[in-house]
Amino acid sequence: MSTRTHEGLFDLALERELLDEMTSSAISQAHDDTSMWAELRDRVRRTDMTEPARAEKELDGAAMAIRSLLLRRGHEMELSHLRSADLRAERRLPESGSLTQAYERSAGSSQLESRLGSCDSEDGWTHRCAAFSSGMAALAQTLMTARYASGVPGGDAVIATWSSYFETDALLALQHGERGFVRLQDIASIAAELGGRRPDILLVEPVRYNWELDVTEPSALVAALRDPRTSPTVLVIDKTLSPTWPTRALMRALSAGGGPQVVFEVRSGLKLDQQGLEIANLGVVDVFVRGGGGGGGGGEANADRVTDMLLLSRTTTGTGLSRAALVSLDAPFLLDRSWRERHSGAVLMQNAWFANMAADLEGGIIQEVVHPSLRGEPGGHAPFVVMKLATDDLGDHGLLLAAMRELLGEKDAAVAHGSSFGFRGTRYETIIPRAADAVGLFKVAVGSRSGPSLGALVDVMRHLSAFPSFAAMRRAMPSLKEVVLT
Numbered sequence: 001m002s003t004r005t006h007e008g009l010f011d012l013a014l015e016r017e018l019l020d021e022m023t024s025s026a027i028s029q030a031h032d033d034t035s036m037w038a039e040l041r042d043r044v045r046r047t048d049m050t051e052p053a054r055a056e057k058e059l060d061g062a063a064m065a066i067r068s069l070l071l072r073r074g075h076e077m078e079l080s081h082l083r084s085a086d087l088r089a090e091r092r093l094p095e096s097g098s099l100t101q102a103y104e105r106s107a108g109s110s111q112l113e114s115r116l117g118s119c120d121s122e123d124g125w126t127h128r129c130a131a132f133s134s135g136m137a138a139l140a141q142t143l144m145t146a147r148y149a150s151g152v153p154g155g156d157a158v159i160a161t162w163s164s165y166f167e168t169d170a171l172l173a174l175q176h177g178e179r180g181f182v183r184l185q186d187i188a189s190i191a192a193e194l195g196g197r198r199p200d201i202l203l204v205e206p207v208r209y210n211w212e213l214d215v216t217e218p219s220a221l222v223a224a225l226r227d228p229r230t231s232p233t234v235l236v237i238d239k240t241l242s243p244t245w246p247t248r249a250l251m252r253a254l255s256a257g258g259g260p261q262v263v264f265e266v267r268s269g270l271k272l273d274q275q276g277l278e279i280a281n282l283g284v285v286d287v288f289v290r291g292g293g294g295g296g297g298g299g300e301a302n303a304d305r306v307t308d309m310l311l312l313s314r315t316t317t318g319t320g321l322s323r324a325a326l327v328s329l330d331a332p333f334l335l336d337r338s339w340r341e342r343h344s345g346a347v348l349m350q351n352a353w354f355a356n357m358a359a360d361l362e363g364g365i366i367q368e369v370v371h372p373s374l375r376g377e378p379g380g381h382a383p384f385v386v387m388k389l390a391t392d393d394l395g396d397h398g399l400l401l402a403a404m405r406e407l408l409g410e411k412d413a414a415v416a417h418g419s420s421f422g423f424r425g426t427r428y429e430t431i432i433p434r435a436a437d438a439v440g441l442f443k444v445a446v447g448s449r450s451g452p453s454l455g456a457l458v459d460v461m462r463h464l465s466a467f468p469s470f471a472a473m474r475r476a477m478p479s480l481k482e483v484v485l486t
Contacts, residue, residue, distance in 0.1 A: 074324030135268025138283025271422025398482030
């Protein structure tokens, strides 16, 4: 038996243990669906591990059954109560107590937010957490609130960004216009790039969502934040790709003196906070305010005041969590820090492993494999791997996708052709960041679970990478019909 199979068996055994723990913790809630959870737990425990391919499919099915049971809880709330609820009727979360609301847009989420906070407050800072209906909703409301917290009228605020996610670019353009913010090329050269202007708001992605997956060097960021010429009043960090970003170390460094008065830390909570099960769209904002600092239009800023403004924006725009989402997410293994760290850690390690393997495939149709771990940089983690192809032609991308679909299908591998990252299983896709450019970005997002399907993906990638060109692939696989990308 090969080493790869041994590793796959070990990881599948671990997957069975994790699913057993999830179902057992749901049973402990003593909700009205306890018998269904008990039946599912028994099904997980009966999984025969002697046939890895079959075991992987059974465990994948069990994970989806967990998802279905959680969503069922939310659907029952939807069926039982109008969105503008009868206030005489009690609405309860499975574990966290009563859900109070006049109408759905005002539904609070304090029970879940108490579990979501990324870290405890550091000395000299106050801390609150707020939940939103998606990561982009969280970022949009954060940027609006950042203007308030900066004490500078929106049109006059100097906004600088070290970010690359294409939807973030679109959001900034919508809020501020194409010339209303400055895209930085280098954190260390903020002063020169801003022409001597000090930024009021600085937005940073610790790992930029671009073709290079650029990593923010923490010490360079701290130096810029503490330099009076470049220190913003408000710092916004989008750590969606960076679950291991050293929040506590940053807050300690800033506590020593200088730096922003307010720090917003934003992330999507759809995958890594939810064990890759995609229960509900979720955005998370941690608010840190320097104790006794100014801001907020000239008044005293603290985490409560800034967060209250953030929550007012959330209620006004209807970007909070729905009641169904609040109910479905109220499970012990969701949103919990220790569960999040286990899942995200597995995702990051698996992608680093895959990147190291894939680096040997460069030279034919794969021009370059990109992942921070290959450069050995501090904080060099990412939940997916970028592969630059020999051409950026969308037809060639479509051919590669068609070949992968066919070959993975022949191997009956549980590898999805789909977007995003952080799932339990693995997936691949071609992203077209801007349709007008007609340029694709090929990405593989390895999940938290290993096993036969990941091994099949490795075999397929090795086979396809051996083609010296896409023309050679077309000649060797003439029956392929390109996946149409638009």
